[in-house]
Amino acid sequence: MSVRIISTGLYTTIQDAGRAGYAHQGIPPGGALDLPSYHLSNTLINNDISQCALEITLSGPKIEFLDDHIIGLSGADLSPKINGEAITMNQSHSIPRGSVLSFGRPLSGCRAYLSISGEWDIPYWLGSVSPMTYGECPVNKTSILTKDQIIPIVSTNLRSASVALSGRKFSNELEVMLGPETEEFSSQALSTLFSESYMVTDSANRMGYRLSGPTITVPDYQLISSPVIPGTMQVNSQGQIIITHRDGQTTGGYHRIGVLTEQSLNDLAQLKPRDTLTFKSLMT
Amino acid sequence: MIDQSKMSDIRLITYGESHVLLKMEQRIDPTINGTIHRLSRFILDRFRGFVLSCTPSYCSLLISFDHSKVNAKALISMLNQVLQDTDLSRKPLDSKKYLLPVCYDLTFGIDLRSLSKTLSLSIEEIIRIHCTQTYLIYMKGFLPGFLYLGEADGRIAANRHDVPRKKVKQGSVGLAGRQTGIYPSNAPGGWQIIGSCPIPLIQWDSPELSIFNAGDQIKFKSIDISAHAAIEKEIKMGTFDFQSLSI
Known part of the structure; x- marks a missing residue:
């Protein structure tokens, strides 16, 4: 079970709620910038809310699903499509093996969160998968997406029921x-x-x-x-x-x-x- | 330390939904900073349960609390009460002292030549002055692992480069005004670079992350380029004994 990154988009990272409590070492908390939207993406597919998700910035990546998966998308509406067909935000979607998720024009917001059913088999550092801007943080290699990267995902829980929730309204x-x-x-x-x-x-x-x-x-x-x-x-x-x-x-x-x-x-x-x-x- | 006369210097300020900032007299001073470190340990210990972490700086202390258990106002009044009744002066600050090797070879000390001219000091004198002083780690922050060190000798105070370099190498030892410091990772920066320290300030794979803590003291010792390479090799192989830096 896994997904393959065909292209990364502008800046796509793997995030969770970050690592609080290390500021005395100069280490910022990190984590999903829009936390409630990140949590919502997990809720949509019945994942634990602390499960990791992709944070997608403005111009989205292209992702191939190498197996059947359920996904949830919340946060910014970056015109998501499955095999070229538009799909709805803030809803869970069953994705058949071989499908490709892509994005189009940003319609609202700046950062979208993509949750994928199952446990992601990727390294943690100080209890978090979130990468860091400075230094050789050990998770940077896996959590800042690169072209052709494979994210291994284990023990998928494939529920068929479709869930829709109302997304967060962003205020300026x-x-x-x-x-x-x-x-x-x-x-x-x-x-x-x-x-x-x-x-x-x-x-x-x-x-x-x-x-x-x-x-x-x-x-x-x-x-x-x-x-x-x-x-x-x-x-x-x-x-x-x-x-x-x-x-x-x-x-x-x-x-x-x-x-x-x-x-x-x-x-x-x-x-x-x-x-x-x-x-x-x-x-x- | 916190005798009654000092208590009046402490201000507790609400800082967002889940932080309180404790401010002492705003001055870079080892005694004030020592009090900050004592307060940090004391508050973490005494308020375990509500207080999640304390981040010391030169003359202020950031207190992060669990806002599902207490609000800022209640915490401030508890802190005021407890700090009034506490004498921290006898609490020892078990700080450590480390001797850090620095290679001042011109390969690393890329600004030494020009600095020697602007400061009207020979390169040897700059190195000697830099190695004479003992520097207090006032605080950590800015970049992961970065140490804010106590003031450098005024004779080697140097202006920053007008245009910062896009990339300064990890380990570079720099001067900026009365500040001296080591770059913990490759980063942009405008400090005058005088050498390289092969000791990593952050050990990404160690649970302690760093052997250096705020409140510890640092001294530099000059090593040659082959000693620098030997230490780098030991660090890469994981055989370097970090405790050997302790003095």
Whole structure:
């Protein structure tokens, strides 16, 4: 039982919920950027929600199924097709041996999650399959997909019942909680943040999102490097916002104006370059 | 350490849904940093069950908690209470000291020649100054395994390259301002490169991940290119004794 990667698409990785608790070693948590959509893809096919799945970014891969499988797709709608025929998102599908899954134009969101029934026989590191951007993380070789790679899948549970669930709605209004330096920004800086709209730049990836928009005045002193968690909104010396995502550096030296809620961090993962967004204050 | 006068320096700040940031006086200082490490161990031990991990940095401590068991407000009030009643000054910080070999040969120390000119020091003097000091590991982070080391001697303080290199090799030893450090993996970077340390900062296949912990101390010793190659070989073969670095 296995699947073969005919082509990888823009950037396709194998993900689970990541590895929390290693920031003191400089290791970010990683894991699926839109966690609820990843969980949903597993729920669709009755997999354990912590089973690994493919995270597919904007331009999807082409995958051949070397056996009968059941798949689930959730998250971004990247126009999935089986043997050229469009299939529905947020639904389970029985895929006969020899079929090819491909993708077309991105219709909504940025990252889709593909679950495949059965246990994936791939290596874990510190309890997770998620690859890392820097360093020779042992799972990078298998979890960042390459052309002609075979993913071995064992003990398939082939239930025939088709399941459909409603997919997550993505919001581009992101909710912001207090950050460590929020109170050191001027009230004018905060009012700019919450009244203007911002755009995702081309520097947007699993490590973080750089935004462009109205300049935010930064407090007039240098910060000493300090821990940073995913969702943190740092303002650089040019007054622009950088939001750390799940593969981001564990420390930072810019002022932290706020931090996204977990829900909004998942929503951010579905925004792509040139999308616009606004911020809503949950600061009390 | 945390006597009552120091308690007033501690601020506990809510940081998102499942973190609290403890901030002390914002200064790079070994005593403040020592308190951060003591607090890190104490809080992890005392609040086991709610607190999932602690990440120390120069003068702040990130506390990650299980928000299904406690909220930030309740945790902050518990921490305030407990820290008031605790004297951490007698808690020892069992830190270790390591001697790390560095090859300053020009093959690795690609910026040594130009640095020698800008600093008006001979290459030998730069190496001697770099090897004289004992450096405290204030914190880890940035890249997996990276060590934030205590200040380098002002005489070898160097400006970063205006244009960072696209790829600096793993093990490269660099200077940037009063900072010195070792690249734990190939990465882009603008530091002035003065040598190469063959000891990996992260052991990807070991459960401990690294022998170096924040709070430990590091000293460098100059080795020649053949000694560098010999250590690299031992590391590759898995026969290198990491404990031999301990002093």
